[in-house]
Amino acid sequence: MASILECRNLEKSYDGGRTKALKGVSLSLGKGRIIGLLGPNGSGKTTFIKLINGLLTPEKGELYIGGYPVGEETKRIISYLPEVTYLNKSMRIHQIIDYFRDFYDDFDTTRAYEMLKRLNIDPQDRMKTMSKGTKEKVQLIMVMSRNASLYVLDEPIGGVDPAARDYILSTIVSNYNPEATILISTHLIADVEQILDDVIFLKDGNVVMAAQAENLRKTKGCSIDATFREVFRC
Numbered sequence: 691m692a693s694i695l696e697c698r699n700l701e702k703s704y705d706g707g708r709t710k711a712l713k714g715v716s717l718s719l720g721k722g723r724i725i726g727l728l729g730p731n732g733s734g735k736t737t738f739i740k741l742i743n744g745l746l747t748p749e750k751g752e753l754y755i756g757g758y759p760v761g762e763e764t765k766r767i768i769s770y771l772p773e774v775t776y777l778n779k780s781m782r783i784h785q786i787i788d789y790f791r792d793f794y795d796d797f798d799t800t801r802a803y804e805m806l807k808r809l810n811i812d813p814q815d816r817m818k819t820m821s822k823g824t825k826e827k828v829q830l831i832m833v834m835s836r837n838a839s840l841y842v843l844d845e846p847i848g849g850v851d852p853a854a855r856d857y858i859l860s861t862i863v864s865n866y867n868p869e870a871t872i873l874i875s876t877h878l879i880a881d882v883e884q885i886l887d888d889v890i891f892l893k894d895g896n897v898v899m900a901a902q903a904e905n906l907r908k909t910k911g912c913s914i915d916a917t918f919r920e921v922f923r924c
């Protein structure tokens with residue numbers, strides 16, 4: 691299978707080496723796959739995502755996205771949803787859409803307005819007057835309205851109510867280019883597992899499992915959520 695991301699022996703630590711967040715991660719992410727990056731708190735998910743986006747640099751190892759080392763080329767092909775809100779709170783949604791359209795050549799304005807409509811969000815609303823969950827929906831819509839090769843979503847539905855989660859997930863799946871790859875980091879495994887093709891389990895900075903979701907369910911005879919609870923039982 692052709693891959694969009696390849697990494698070998700990635701290592702990253704904090705505090706001058708005292709905290710080893712990634713201890714030699716090697717992975718290949720296939721094109722056109724929806725991949726769950728799963729692991730308990732502190733397992734290294736956000737660190738890995740920050741390396742992909744060039745916000746951190748590894749101490750060791752190699753990382754290539756679309757055949758390029760992390761840099762300008764890779765930023766162009768990655769659409770990234772960070773854990774924290776980064777949109778200007780005083781802006782109205784339609785202004786944010788204009789901003790994204792000006793900033794990203796691959797931004798699809800029509801798709802953004804369609805997704806807002808489907809989720810009943812008024813483009814005239816200002817970010818600061820919206821609930822946490824609605825802000826999350828808007829951010830996700832902006833990120834998914836780009837025609838990227840790799841979407842990296844760090845906890846995309848944490849603040850969204852359960853009724854809206856399925857709707858958002860199906861919106862994600864139906865609106866993105868099937869050639870593109872989506873990497874989703876989340877603790878809400880039961881909610882997202884229906885859309886996952888592959889899963890990666892991270893534990894203490896190591897990949898402890900990387901498998902096709904369907905194969906894993908067959909082998910274990912249970913859901914990904916149940917397997918996760920078994921592997922990471924406290």
Ligand SMILES: Nc1ncnc2c1ncn2[C@@H]1O[C@H](COP(=O)(O)OP(=O)(O)OP(=O)(O)O)[C@@H](O)[C@H]1O
Nearest residue numbers: 704705709711729730731732733734735736737738
């Ligand atoms: N800025 C930082 N300074 C020091 N240590 C950090 C920093 N960021 C993360 N760490 C540590 O690195 C390790 C991995 O953290 P990371 O945030 O990547 O995990 P995570 O899997 O995303 O966790 P969570 O599910 O809680 O978001 C943890 O031990 C964490 O305490």
